[in-house]
Amino acid sequence: MSSELQYIEIFDEARQMLDRHSAPALNALRDEAFEDFKRLGFPTQKVERYKYTDVPAAFEPNYGLNLNRLNIPVNPYEVFKCDVPNLSTSLYFMVNDQFYDKKLPTVSLPEGVVVDSLRKMAVERPDIVEKYYGKLARTSKDAVTALNTMLCQDGLLVYVPKNVIVERTVQIVNVLRSDVDLMVNRRVLVVLEEGASIRLLFCDHAIDDCKFLTTQVVETYVGENAHLEMYDLEETHTKNTRFSNTYAEQQTYSTSVIDSITLHNGMTRNRIDLSLCGEYAEVTLNGLVVADKEQRVDNNTLIDHRASNCQSNELYKYVLDDKANCAFAGRVLVREGAQKTVSQETNANLLGGTDARIYTQPMLEIYADDVKCSHGSTVGQLGEQAMFYMRQRGIPYEEARMLLKFAFASDVLQTIHMDALRDRLNYLVDKRFRGELSKCEGCKLCK
């Protein structure tokens, strides 16, 4: 229990400080989360879901916590100009775990749509926050979620009212900025009412060369007939540790696309826990991991088919080099009565380095008979024939490898429905394969 101790102590000591700098709706869940956390403790690698990630070790080091909400001086526009060009998104920033509300140009969103600080909205719109906050992310099931619920003070609320379609993509740039090693507990709540539609793009960046430990809990509610697209792009650095738990629930006829793309990171664990609760709901889960050096990425997904006639597609691709050590575990659960389910899951991996490791585990758990479910998983190298073909035509070895890797990854990128974003990601992935620091040209580090 040594890793847990510091968190238990800090919670006991700083309870009032936490409350003071947060909102009642967020504070209300802290005690229960604390009890759950104490009871659960960090999962060890003996717990099947956390088999490939050493959680206690990740939480062991001493990180600072900005519980007092001290203002960290930052001007995101200056240090960070990474908005995807030509995308004309509605741009928002989260600095560490705080919603950045200064000097924002007025963004015109359709009436009733909220993209704002969770803490602020918990006071202004308690009707939304109290109804949804912490309902999907159950603290009794997961210690990391419990820890996040215990400590988080702010976050993001995205709310789209009934039948409102947000045309412009909403981009949220998460900036990690600190002068000391820092732990960040971020919270995101996305609520789409009936018939609503929105596209969200999250970009994670770290602009300081400190160690960061991020826990992020995302809850998304997708109402009847609603449509959600959520792209999550991580481009941080090797000292960054990220635990992200996404919980999603979809109602009848809703559709959603969730993409997780990891290009640069230290250690990342992404958990997606998605339930298809209404009939005819559809989900596409995609993931791309490009990892080298000693990057670690562990994607763990669950698609829970609770209603009949739903459809799920899952595609995760990994390109690993050097000593990258990555894992994929995708579980598809078809509950009793969820007839006429169609589910397909694919995981493909390219191993490039002699010390690269991949653990893959596509799982099907099916309790209904009238279903069509399949999964496939492969681990291999670039095709010799394809390489030969290109070499014959005078393409240099390295260039040919790059082209093939890029083609391999593009399967995932093709599924992105935003042209500008897709182009931008193509560019970033291409740069990534060339070994260039794929951060934007504009940011402080790249200058």
Next chain:
Amino acid sequence: MQEEKNSFVREVAEKKYEYGFTTDVQTEIIDKGLSEEVVRLISQKKGEPDWLLEFRLKAYNYWLTQEQPSWGHLQMPDIDYQAISYYADPTQKKAEGGPKEIDPELMKTFDKLGIPLEERLALSGTAVDAVMDSVSVKTTFREKLKEKGIIFCSISEAVKEHPELVRQYLGSVVPYRDNYFAALNSAVFSDGSFVYIPKGVRCPMELSTYFRINARGTGQFERTLIVCDDNAYVSYLEGCTAPMRDENQLHAAIVEIVVMENAEVKYSTVQNWYPGDKDGKGGVLNLVTKRGHLRGANSRLSWTQVETGSAITWKYPSCVLSGDNSQAEFYSVAVTNNYQQADTGTKMIHIGKNTKSTIISKGISAGKSQNSYRGLVKVSSKADGARNYSSCDSLLLGSSCGAHTFPYMDVHNDTAIVEHEATTSKISEDQLLYCNQRGIPTEEAVSLIVNGYAKEVINKLPMEFAVEAQKLLGVSLEGTVG
């Protein structure tokens, strides 16, 4: 019409476990319970040397420190290890010191099971080691095999007659610390078969062991050890049945196979332990550790299993591919019906260079059963050029059953190619319609389609077994349509 069809189905379903009878034979059973004394007593009854007793005691002491695992996708009933008798001997001693004689009742039992112990009656080309409860009853064709230098006998005899071989290989593939049930088996194992094929010998006939649990309140803990020396070949079959009883019976066996250079072993199982009645009462708990070690270069091992019986099947016949260019195969059909549960699959551990493995698994679930495939393919960092192909299909017959697939792939080498694919579906209406159109009734059509589905695996079985397996598939699935 429906009524009529159902009554026929019910009739068939009720009589379906043909091997559920018991044999009234005088059986010497030791008191229930497990303790160091019991381990010593078993060893003493079998007249074992000290080193083996020591092995048993070490295993027993290790077992005491362990807890029963619970990670399987299974609802395990509580097993009271003190309520089981660990040794039951159905053969009787004629007179003090005299040789054991086979009770005619026993002979009849095996005849009834279709396993003739008289050599003249035997299917040509199959030598049988028949094991009832804790003791090997008879091994046929021993002399004939001996001419070629092949050793085929019960493991108790092997301990006495070939102690050097047994001592060298016993526990070398499945050490007693391997898992909970392996430790238990190592402590109390009673009988089983021992096979040694010397260098360069091709075993001229199929070797087979037939296991039967008869006595009440006992468990069966057999141990099979097969050693196939350089350039040798053997095909080995295993069959099992048990009487119908209300309580669960425990079967915790170990099979160890050692394959040397250029050698080949084929191991086929048709497992038909009593599966429990239609309400899930009784049945055998089949918790077995099976593993083959491909030690030599170019060695080959293939596991073929047809699993239709047992209330619970929890086993992963595995291969450790240490020899360069070694090849391993795993073919499995697992059928579960009523309340049966199976969590079975394989482990392929690639260590040598250019090693190849193939996994073909077919699961069929019906009734309220749960059928899981769980498999591991591990490619170590030294296994350059390793290749694996896995395909796991599940067929669902009935809306309350479950089919699950849990493959694990751990790849630590960048020259490895590992592929896995799995599908789960029910028999398509198109297929059924096609058959119906041509005058084939639904029930028959299902059986036809299921047999076609399992054919890839059944084809790998030796002839006699294949016929048996096909029949079993039909019987196990009776009553699942309608």
